Amino acid sequence: MTGPSLRDLDGHDPYALLGVPSTATRAEIVAAHRKQVQLVHPDRPGGSEYETKLLHVAKDVLLDPRRRAEYDASRAQPADPPPSAWDEEESAADPPETLWDSEEVVSGAGPTAWDDPPYREPPTASHWDEPAPSHWDEPPPYWDQPPPPRWQPPPPRWGPPPWQPPDRSVSALSIVALVCAVLCWCAPLGLILGLKALGKPRGPNDRAVALIAVGIGAVVTFFLVLTLLSR
Structure with missing residues (x-):
């Protein structure tokens, strides 16, 4: 380290x-x-x-x-010495670095960019004889057409509403369980089917029908067992 x-x-x-x-x-x-x-x-x-x-x-x-x-x-290394008089004279004698530092440009004696044009034209030619073209003389062809409306009316809602399948609020399993529970000797089967329908309801009223089937099936099954035991 x-x-x-x-x-x-x-x-x-x-x-x-x-x-x-x-x-x-x-x-x-x-x-x-x-x-x-x-x-x-x-x-x-x-x-x-x-x-x-x-x-x-x-x-x-x-x-x-x-x-x-x-x-x-x-620490022992000497620092940069100050510029000598000879260096100052040489720097004063150097030509200017840019065109704008020269005496001709400063005094106005040298050539300028406006003395000689980059090309020559006939003496009769003039830029003022013809008007300059304008992009606004004729409007574009698409200006004559009105813009399409942004808002579109909704489609009409006439006629009967579309057919929708009926909602099965009670499954067939719950109905079968209720029927079996009402029958005397099929009450145990209705109790079993009602418990199965109660575990997997498929409609909003499925749970209520399954509970009724379970209740009736349990009561009828209880009395069936008592009847069989009393004989």
């Missing part, structure tokens, strides 16, 4: 952050780091976490011989 780099200093001088000279030893760097961190620690009033981070980065950079050598080498 690599430590912090020179870019983590955000352009600050590590020697200035720790308050040590460029010839400071490792012991001096560690002692200065401990002292500065105690002053700007975030737990202290007025402390700064950012300054504490910069102090840690400065210590790590100066304690690493390779990164310290890189930083010292970057």
